[in-house]
Amino acid sequence: MRTPFLRKALAALWLAAAALAQPASAQDAPNIAVAANMSAAMPAVVEAFAQATGRRVKIAYGSSGNFRRQIAQGAPFQLFLSADEEYAEALAKDGHAEGVGAVYAVGRLAFYVPQGSPVGIDNKLKDLGAAAADGRLKRLAIANPELAPYGRAAREALERVDLWSSVKGKLVLGENVGQAARFLATGEAQAGFIPLALAAGPELKARGAWATVPESWHAPLRQRMVLIKGAGETARRFYDFLLGPQAQALLRQHGYASP
Numbered sequence: 656m657r658t659p660f661l662r663k664a665l666a667a668l669w670l671a672a673a674a675l676a677q678p679a680s681a682q683d684a685p686n687i688a689v690a691a692n693m694s695a696a697m698p699a700v701v702e703a704f705a706q707a708t709g710r711r712v713k714i715a716y717g718s719s720g721n722f723r724r725q726i727a728q729g730a731p732f733q734l735f736l737s738a739d740e741e742y743a744e745a746l747a748k749d750g751h752a753e754g755v756g757a758v759y760a761v762g763r764l765a766f767y768v769p770q771g772s773p774v775g776i777d778n779k780l781k782d783l784g785a786a787a788a789d790g791r792l793k794r795l796a797i798a799n800p801e802l803a804p805y806g807r808a809a810r811e812a813l814e815r816v817d818l819w820s821s822v823k824g825k826l827v828l829g830e831n832v833g834q835a836a837r838f839l840a841t842g843e844a845q846a847g848f849i850p851l852a853l854a855a856g857p858e859l860k861a862r863g864a865w866a867t868v869p870e871s872w873h874a875p876l877r878q879r880m881v882l883i884k885g886a887g888e889t890a891r892r893f894y895d896f897l898l899g900p901q902a903q904a905l906l907r908q909h910g911y912a913s914p
Contacts, residue, residue, distance in 0.1 A: 684711040685890040686731055688722040690738035690878065691798075691833035692762060692805055692849075695856030696909035703905060704896045710889045718831035720802035726883060727751055733883050733890035736897075738762065738832075739804035740879030747881055756881035758914035759897045760906050764808045764873060765854040769863040772845040778866035780816055783846065787821045796838035796847030799828045806832070808873035809848035815872040839863065851910035877914070 689697055694716050705711055715732070723742040726732055727749060735752070736759065737743040746752040766783075768776045773791040775782030786792035798806030806828070813819040827844055829835030836853045838844040840862060854865040882894055896902050903913045 683887050683889045684713050685733035685887055685893075687712045687714050687734045687736065687890065687893065688726065688730070688732040689714050689716055689736045690719045690722075691716045691803075691831035692738050692852060693736060693760075693878075694833055695852050695858070696906055696911070699905050699909075700897065700902050703901055704893055707896065707901070708889075708892055710892065712889060712893050716831075716833060718798070718802040719804065721830070733886040734880060734894055735883060736878065736880045738876065738878050739807075740877045743879040743881045746883070750884075752881035752883055753886065754881070756879055756894075757898060758877050758879050760878045760911035761914060762805070762876035762878055762911055763851040763870070764805060764812065764848055764868040764876065765851040765865040766846070766868055767839055767849050767854045767859065767863055767865040768846045769839050769842055769844075771842075772863070774846045776864045776866055778868060780812075780818060780868075784816075784818050784821050786845070787818070787825060792822070792825055792845050794827045794838070794844040795822050795825050796827050796829065796835045796844035796849075798832045798835045798849075799830060803829075803831050804876060805848070805850050806835070808868075808876055811873035812848070812868050855910055878911075 697714055701712060701714060719737040719739050719742045722735055723746060726735055726746060735743060740758060744755050747755045766780060768774050774786045797809040800806040800810045813822060827838055829838060832849050832853060835847055836849050836859060839847045840859055851867055853859060
């Protein structure tokens with residue numbers, strides 16, 4: 656007669672054997688933390704990776720600042736794709752990552768105006784100050800500069816053309832660029848600053864117009880990734896794939912420059 660202990664031990668062995676019998680794609684689908692600005696480009700990259708290797712990854716989108724804090728607190732991610740290389744480097748410095756990783760893309764900031772907005776669109780922001788002064792601009796959407804590098808770049812660009820003080824009282828802050836983009840998609844803001852990849856992406860492309868902000872108006876948006884300590888084989892192969900020609904070509908199609 657089998658004891659409860661023996662039954663539990665046999666059950667554990669059976670589960671372990673079943674896991675080993677699964678294909679690699681099923682048993683090793685690591686969690687990957689990805690900056691929200693990559694949400695338009697990443698599905699194509701993930702699918703290309705799956706076709707090339709037969710392996711899958713699980714993507715979570717969010718602000719780079721929040722991911723940095725969560726990983727430092729033990730969140731079970733194996734790879735971190737940051738929008739800001741400083742967050743990735745900080746994880747390496749604190750001993751949570753395997754080295755400083757690599758820059759996988761360089762982003763661009765876009766000024767976006769939804770259809771029907773009374774704010775004029777141009778890459779020099781000529782109408783934005785006037786719209787803030789005469790009341791046509793009620794709300795300006797950006798990601799929180801304290802958490803998201805694209806929000807920080809938006810603030811730097813506005814400071815560069817002496818508009819920050821004019822629009823500061825009209826800001827609506829997204830926790831990340833995805834939330835800032837939703838403010839524009841739903842008409843809650845008459846204008847905003849979001850990544851070029853989202854402005855030209857499937858959700859917003861037909862809903863408004865955009866102009867690319869001059870690169871010299873803000874610090875470079877160098878996006879760095881790091882492998883988290885304990886990362887498995889699939890996460891390592893995805894890391895390598897992101898730096899390869901196929902993934903880099905897909906990222907360029909979505910408005911990113913190669914490192």
